[in-house]
Amino acid sequence: MPTAMSDARVLEAAECAATPTLARRAAYPARAIARAEAPLTAGTDQYMRRAARAVAGACLAELRELRGSVAGSRVLVLVGGGRNGGDALLAGALLARRGARVEARPATDHPHGAALSEARAAGVAVADAPAPSPVLGGAAADLIIDGLTGIGASGPLRPRAAALIAPLIAAGAPGERAFRVLAVDVPSGVGVDDGSLPGPVLAADRTVTFTCPRGAHLLPPAAPLSGRVDVVDLGLPVPTGSEPLASVPDPALLAALLRAPGATDHKYTRGVVGLHAGSEAYPGAAVLAVSGAIRAGVGMARIQAPRRAVDLVLASRPEAVPAIGRCQAIVVGPGTHRADQPRAEELRGALRAALRRGSGEGQWAVIDAGALPLLPDLLGEGLICGPEHVLTPHAGEAAALLSGLGLPATREEVEAAPASAARGLAGATGATVILKAVPALIARPGGGPVLSLDAGPGWLATAGSGDVLAGALGAVLAAVRADRERAEGHQRGELSIGAAGLLLEDAVALAAAASVRLHADAGRLASGQALGRGHEGRPIAALDVADHLSCARQRLRAQALPHDQPASLAETGRN
Ligand SMILES: NC(=O)C1=CN([C@@H]2O[C@H](COP(=O)(O)OP(=O)(O)OC[C@H]3O[C@@H](n4cnc5c(N)ncnc54)[C@H](O)[C@@H]3O)[C@@H](O)[C@H]2O)[C@@H](O)CC1
Numbered sequence: 402m403p404t405a406m407s408d409a410r411v412l413e414a415a416e417c418a419a420t421p422t423l424a425r426r427a428a429y430p431a432r433a434i435a436r437a438e439a440p441l442t443a444g445t446d447q448y449m450r451r452a453a454r455a456v457a458g459a460c461l462a463e464l465r466e467l468r469g470s471v472a473g474s475r476v477l478v479l480v481g482g483g484r485n486g487g488d489a490l491l492a493g494a495l496l497a498r499r500g501a502r503v504e505a506r507p508a509t510d511h512p513h514g515a516a517l518s519e520a521r522a523a524g525v526a527v528a529d530a531p532a533p534s535p536v537l538g539g540a541a542a543d544l545i546i547d548g549l550t551g552i553g554a555s556g557p558l559r560p561r562a563a564a565l566i567a568p569l570i571a572a573g574a575p576g577e578r579a580f581r582v583l584a585v586d587v588p589s590g591v592g593v594d595d596g597s598l599p600g601p602v603l604a605a606d607r608t609v610t611f612t613c614p615r616g617a618h619l620l621p622p623a624a625p626l627s628g629r630v631d632v633v634d635l636g637l638p639v640p641t642g643s644e645p646l647a648s649v650p651d652p653a654l655l656a657a658l659l660r661a662p663g664a665t666d667h668k669y670t671r672g673v674v675g676l677h678a679g680s681e682a683y684p685g686a687a688v689l690a691v692s693g694a695i696r697a698g699v700g701m702a703r704i705q706a707p708r709r710a711v712d713l714v715l716a717s718r719p720e721a722v723p724a725i726g727r728c729q730a731i732v733v734g735p736g737t738h739r740a741d742q743p744r745a746e747e748l749r750g751a752l753r754a755a756l757r758r759g760s761g762e763g764q765w766a767v768i769d770a771g772a773l774p775l776l777p778d779l780l781g782e783g784l785i786c787g788p789e790h791v792l793t794p795h796a797g798e799a800a801a802l803l804s805g806l807g808l809p810a811t812r813e814e815v816e817a818a819p820a821s822a823a824r825g826l827a828g829a830t831g832a833t834v835i836l837k838a839v840p841a842l843i844a845r846p847g848g849g850p851v852l853s854l855d856a857g858p859g860w861l862a863t864a865g866s867g868d869v870l871a872g873a874l875g876a877v878l879a880a881v882r883a884d885r886e887r888a889e890g891h892q893r894g895e896l897s898i899g900a901a902g903l904l905l906e907d908a909v910a911l912a913a914a915a916s917v918r919l920h921a922d923a924g925r926l927a928s929g930q931a932l933g934r935g936h937e938g939r940p941i942a943a944l945d946v947a948d949h950l951s952c953a954r955q956r957l958r959a960q961a962l963p964h965d966q967p968a969s970l971a972e973t974g975r976n
């Protein structure tokens with residue numbers, strides 16, 4: 402199938418098409434995507450051609466970054482039997498016309514016929530593994546295009562496809578290997594809708610997908626294997642008729658929650674948080690949680706803890722108030738263990754006061770660490786969680802809590818299907834759930850798509866990092882609750898601030914998302930990873946994360962204030 406386009410025009414079109422459309426943040430089921438596309442794509446290959454241009458554009462960018470030029474670069478195309486393989490072959494053809502040495506390796510006896518002919522005509526060599534490579538001559542490729550399977554796949558990769566990726570997986574993770582991998586639509590072999598990993602998958606440096614994200618881009622454990630994801634608009638409809646599986650909250654919405662104080666604000670209108678954090682055994686967690694709350698912008702942080710922990714807090718945060726009084730939100734549990742009976746009894750008291758006894762809204766609360774295992778008994782007493790109660794388990798804590806609620810689960814099961822665990826926990830408790838996975842997930846008790854949030858750099862995996870997150874979340878919840886209290890005191894519609902007009906469930910979920918975002922950005926800033934791609938960053942301590950929360954908040958706010966753009970994250974990281 403010859404093309405009438407000149408090389409220059411092909412390149413131009415390819416680069417345009419690869420521009421990501423960030424407005425599309427919700428992942429829909431593969432079936433719904435295919436159903437919505439079908440009336441337009443039947444009987445035409447124009448959408449496959451647009452897809453291939455977008456893929457080729459991204460490949461050109463990767464090759465230029467890696468080698469400085471495209472001509473002479475070595476590209477290996479892995480080809481499955483469907484249109485995903487067709488996209489990859491046509492992209493390979495475009496790259497061959499740009500002077501790349503391109504070889505295609507089919508995992509099927511029946512690759513897309515027209516795309517295969519066009520690739521051959523453009524100079525792409527087609528080799529059947531394990532035949533020796535005629536083009537690459539056994540040398541490693543610079544770039545692999547993974548076009549084995551897309552949204553039409555199910556189950557683990559079949560043996561022939563799995564055999565093609567096995568040696569590539571063995572070459573190491575992205576960043577550690579000599580070649581780059583660009584996945585067409587999804588890294589082949591992932592569970593497209595649920596983000597599961599039913600078998601081996603070649604991790605991509607970059608993925609080019611179409612129309613809207615897929616579940617596999619937003620849900621762990623598959624999500625990190627996509628690398629950078631470009632969502633390209635091919636002119637096909639978004640399947641808005643079906644419920645999304647997951648979504649990425651708009652940063653502008655998160656920023657809008659974190660309003661700056663005005664002339665009529667005082668510390669109580671900015672929010673007061675009460676922290677039941679730290680214990681004789683783990684006094685430092687109280688410092689971390691209080692610091693997280695203060696640096697995230699709370700009006701006042703109150704602390705309740707054993708004397709040793711309170712003394713430590715006051716030594717580093719003299720502004721903390723060592724008495725629990727009226728608060729808009731509480732944080733219960735950082736730095737505590739259920740085996741510490743006297744401390745557990747204090748936490749139980751705080752939780753009893755916070756949970757619902759009937760239908761009314763309870764005290765807004767973060768329920769973390771040692772407070773989580775106390776929940777099943779309290780719910781057994783007839784107390785009730787509402788959306789205003791936010792649970793913050795990691796996988797192990799989620800498994801224990803599910804099991805305590807009569808839904809047996811192991812840590813491995815939660816890690817294999819975190820979205821289902823987060824939804825299950827929210828449904829079983831009635832609370833909002835932040836599951837600390839990578840990416841982090843937020844599930845609402847009323848169901849609906851889970852929110853997916855970049856968890857930040859791996860440097861955040863350091864002791865006490867979760868205590869900082871709990872404190873920051875307490876601060877944001879207190880501020881949102883304070884705004885709602887203030888708005889309730891006014892005539893309807895007279896005062897429009899922050900999250901005042903949102904449904905309770907949405908306000909709390911967005912507050913949770915804003916806190917995860919602040920924590921992740923603070924980790925990027927503290928570690929120097931905010932300098933951009935190629936900067937792997939440096940080790941950080943949990944207190945460094947707390948210290949960078951205020952800067953992270955300023956950066957996020959800038960997204961709500963387009964007229965007042967401050968310096969980029971990258972510039973801040975240099976300080
Ligand atoms: N609808 C359209 O016209 C468009 C589709 N596009 C591409 O087309 C893809 C969907 O195409 P298809 O519906 O043909 O599906 P796929 O290409 O995703 O997969 C179907 C093929 O994979 C094989 N397969 C299924 N499960 C497998 C497994 N576990 N291991 C190995 N092989 C497996 C099937 O036998 C079949 O040959 C999208 O992902 C996207 O890349 C783009 O070209 C844009 C336009």
Ligand SMILES: Nc1ncnc2c1ncn2[C@@H]1O[C@H](COP(=O)(O)OP(=O)(O)O)[C@@H](O)[C@H]1O
Pocket residue numbers: 795837838839841856857858859860861862863864865866867868869870920
């Ligand atoms: N690989 C990772 N990448 C990004 N963030 C991570 C990673 N591992 C852990 N984190 C984050 O670090 C924090 C750890 O919290 P938690 O497990 O409660 O630890 P701790 O109790 O020591 O504070 C969470 O916010 C989690 O999301």
Ligand SMILES: [K+]
Pocket residue numbers: 485547548549550551584585586587588589
């Ligand atoms: K693929």
